[in-house]
Amino acid sequence: MPNSTSRTIFSNDGRILFFGLQDFLDSIVIGNNCFICGAAPSSTPFNNEHVIPDWLLRKFNLYKNTINLPNETQIRYSQYTVPCCSSCNSKLGLVYEEPISRLLNSSSDIVASRLSQDKDLVNLVFKWMSLIFFKTHLKDNSLLAERDRRLQSGFIGDIYNWQEFHHTHCIIRSHYTKAVIEPDVYGTLLLFPALTIEGRTGFDYFDNHASQSVMLQCGDFYLVTILNDSSMSYEIFKEDLHRINGPITPFQAREILAHLGFINLSLADRPKYISKFSPKNEYRITANLPSKITLKAPSESDLTPGKFLHYSVKNMIDVENKDQILQEILEGKRNYLFNEEGKFINHENNSY
Ligand SMILES: [Zn+2]
Numbered sequence: 001m002p003n004s005t006s007r008t009i010f011s012n013d014g015r016i017l018f019f020g021l022q023d024f025l026d027s028i029v030i031g032n033n034c035f036i037c038g039a040a041p042s043s044t045p046f047n048n049e050h051v052i053p054d055w056l057l058r059k060f061n062l063y064k065n066t067i068n069l070p071n072e073t074q075i076r077y078s079q080y081t082v083p084c085c086s087s088c089n090s091k092l093g094l095v096y097e098e099p100i101s102r103l104l105n106s107s108s109d110i111v112a113s114r115l116s117q118d119k120d121l122v123n124l125v126f127k128w129m130s131l132i133f134f135k136t137h138l139k140d141n142s143l144l145a146e147r148d149r150r151l152q153s154g155f156i157g158d159i160y161n162w163q164e165f166h167h168t169h170c171i172i173r174s175h176y177t178k179a180v181i182e183p184d185v186y187g188t189l190l191l192f193p194a195l196t197i198e199g200r201t202g203f204d205y206f207d208n209h210a211s212q213s214v215m216l217q218c219g220d221f222y223l224v225t226i227l228n229d230s231s232m233s234y235e236i237f238k239e240d241l242h243r244i245n246g247p248i249t250p251f252q253a254r255e256i257l258a259h260l261g262f263i264n265l266s267l268a269d270r271p272k273y274i275s276k277f278s279p280k281n282e283y284r285i286t287a288n289l290p291s292k293i294t295l296k297a298p299s300e301s302d303l304t305p306g307k308f309l310h311y312s313v314k315n316m317i318d319v320e321n322k323d324q325i326l327q328e329i330l331e332g333k334r335n336y337l338f339n340e341e342g343k344f345i346n347h348e349n350n351s352y
Contacts, residue, residue: 009277017177017283018275021166028138028169029162035138036088036173049084049092051135052077052205055101056218060203067205068315082138088176092131095175100128108193108221115191123181126189129225131172133207133214137165167273168212168227170285177283184287185273187212188226188234188260195247195347196220204250206312211261215253222253226264230271232293233263243338246346251313251336258308265303268294306332 009018016038019028027033033040035049050057057063057077066074084092103111103121115122174181194202194217204217212227226233234241237259248256269290276284310330317325328334339345 006275009281011177011281015176017179017277017281019166019169021163024166024169025162029165032083034085034088035082035135035169036092036176037085039085039088041083045086046083047086047089048081049089049135050077051080051082051139052132053097053101055097056203059105059218060201062201062203065201080139082135091175096124096128096131099124104218107219108191111221112191122189123186125223126186126225127171127174129189129214129216129223130168130227132205132216133212133225133227134165134168134172136205136207137209164209164212164228170273170275171227174285179275179283179285181285182287184230184271184289185285186231187229188224188231190224190234190241190256192222192224192244192253192256193247194220194222194253195249197249200250204253206254206257208257208261208308208311211265211308213257213261213264215257217250217253220247222248224253224256224260226260228271228273229260229264229267230287230289232267232271232289233260235293236263236295240338243342244344246344246348249336249347250316252345254312254316255309255336258312259305262303262305262308263295266295266301268296304332306330309335 006018006020008016008020008023011017016023019038023038027038027040028035031040034044034046052062062077064076064078066076067080068074099121103114103125106114115125170177170179171181171185196202202217202219204222205215207214212229214223214225214227216223240259241256244252244256271290272288274286274288276286278284306329310326313329314326319325325334337344
């Protein structure tokens with residue numbers, strides 16, 4: 001019953017089915033091997049994989065745009081790539097990007113309707129969100145933590161606990177390993193209509209690596225995902241989510257993510273994910289779930305939803321009393337989703 005510290009397991013035809021943690025760190029995290037099959041760049045042709053898929057870059061005219069990195073520098077989307085061999089790159093296009101682009105190029109209502117009828121499609125979108133999250137953080141290994149090289153502060157990715165990414169790595173390459181993913185493994189995946197805001201591209205991405213929470217706006221909807229909660233965060237927060245009865249703003253999307261991320265990191269008993277192999281090397285990814293969902297007592301943790309929300313919006317607020325607003329968010333005295341009566345704050349008919 002391998003776990004993240006086990007040895008690497010090969011298929012009968014020589015493919016790496018399961019990276020032991022040390023091999024994962026050496027060849028994928030630190031090394032420049034193909035992040036799907038593990039091939040070395042010297043052994044096969046490489047053409048690097050865009051972190052944000054090519055069809056999204058084209059759809060939202062992002063090729064010349066830049067993204068803001070945690071070190072406050074900017075990088076062009078076109079240069080935002082991770083090492084991938086040509087064969088795996090083509091396969092990623094067929095397995096993920098072709099069906100996902102067909103789905104997500106539709107309007108919010110159609111996407112919601114198709115997802116409600118097709119569990120396999122929901123699972124594919126979940127894996128695709130996991131893929132973007134993984135590539136984003138893999139890229140951080142080659143980006144300096146501080147712009148000033150004299151500081152020798154290392155790379156942005158150095159602060160991550162890469163063991164926590166190991167499970168996500170098993171998920172995103174399951175098409176290559178033919179792993180069967182059991183239903184309990186899949187985390188929270190939600191879709192919300194997005195408010196159209198003049199002057200914005202319709203594309204938005206934000207994640208938090210500690211809580212493995214990811215949001216992506218694609219035109220008139222947001223996808224919100226928690227990668228390693230086996231949907232437990234949703235179970236805790238669903239009554240609040242059901243009060244949301246209109247399109248959401250970028251601030252509201254981040255607040256939803258903040259609540260779910262907070263809940264995920266506050267779970268008293270976390271799901272445990274295990275890679276299992278039959279004697280014939282058939283691969284299953286399973287989840288051991290606690291019998292009851294419980295959260296840590298507030299005294300056991302210094303996390304609050306306000307801290308998550310503060311982290312998510314601190315670079316988006318640009319007004320004179322910014323410091324005061326951020327302090328109120330930090331203290332949980334200000335929010336974007338619900339008014340004092342607990343009703344959803346709907347901006348649909350206001351100028352935003
Ligand atoms: Zn490859």
